Amino acid sequence: MIREPEALLIGVITVLMDVQMPCLDGVSATRQVVGEQLADVLVLTTFDLDAYVFGLRAGAAGFLLKNTDANDLLQAVRTVARGEGLIAPAVTRRLIAEFAAKPAREPTADPAVLDRLTRREREVLSCLGEGLSNAGIAARLDMAEATVKTHVSRLLGKLELRSRVQAAVLAQELGI
Numbered sequence: 420m421i422r423e424p425e426a427l428l429i430g431v432i433t434v435l436m437d438v439q440m441p442c443l444d445g446v447s448a449t450r451q452v453v454g455e456q457l458a459d460v461l462v463l464t465t466f467d468l469d470a471y472v473f474g475l476r477a478g479a480a481g482f483l484l485k486n487t488d489a490n491d492l493l494q495a496v497r498t499v500a501r502g503e504g505l506i507a508p509a510v511t512r513r514l515i516a517e518f519a520a521k522p523a524r525e526p527t528a529d530p531a532v533l534d535r536l537t538r539r540e541r542e543v544l545s546c547l548g549e550g551l552s553n554a555g556i557a558a559r560l561d562m563a564e565a566t567v568k569t570h571v572s573r574l575l576g577k578l579e580l581r582s583r584v585q586a587a588v589l590a591q592e593l594g595i
Contacts, residue, residue, distance in 0.1 A: 433500045436479070438464035453478030453581045461499045463487075478581045481505035502568060503552045504583045528592045535577040541595065543570040547583055548590025 436449055443451075449460045461481040480499045483492065484507045498505045533541060539560075546556040553571070557564040571583065580586050 433480075433496050434458045434460045435496065436460050436462050438462055449479045459499050459502070459582065461495060461505070463492075478585060480582045480584055482510065483507045484509055498552075501553065502571065502583060504550070504587065528589050530593055532578055532589075533593065533595070536574055540570050540574040540577070543567060544574055544586060544590050545595045547571070547586045548595060550587060 434452055436452070438444065438446065440448065446462075449462060452458055452460055459480040460478065461483060462479045463483050463485055465485045480502075481495060481504055483495055483505070487495070487507065495505050533544075536544065542560055543556055546559055551559065553564050553567045556562075556567045560567070571586070575581070575583075575586060578586065578589065580589065
């Protein structure tokens with residue numbers, strides 16, 4: 420388990436992780452925490468460098484800059500603790516531009532993985548790919564938010580994913 424002072428454990432569900440730490444970088448530490456299913460990780464850094472933002476592929480549920488005010492930071496921790504993803508508004512536009520600038524490509528994931536999901540789980544996965552929150556998915560698909568959480572949990576298990584962010588990436592890669 421990571422024992423860095425810069426990795427602040429909030430409750431038992433969310434870790435606030437600094438990207439730059441003395442012994443182990445935050446992306447590697449995130450990969451380890453998420454891989455061991457210890458907690459959801461919210462990455463916090465001074466730098467909005469692409470390498471750190473794209474470190475979300477390590478399984479982090481969110482990414483914030485250190486210039487975030489205290490109220491927004493607390494709200495971000497709560498958002499991640501609810502099982503939702505979050506990206507600092509300052510880098511969101513750049514991520515969207517990066518995604519949009521790339522030509523359509525063949526899916527890197529095997530579309531056959533979708534066979535493991537029910538029709539409703541596929542619909543929820545599609546909404547995750549659009550970046551919708553649980554409340555947003557509930558409204559779109561006309562279901563209770565608790566039901567959305569159940570579908571998200573089940574599809575993550577079936578697809579062997581660790582976070583909503585990974586599910587969103589998979590949905591994008593599969594074009595759903």
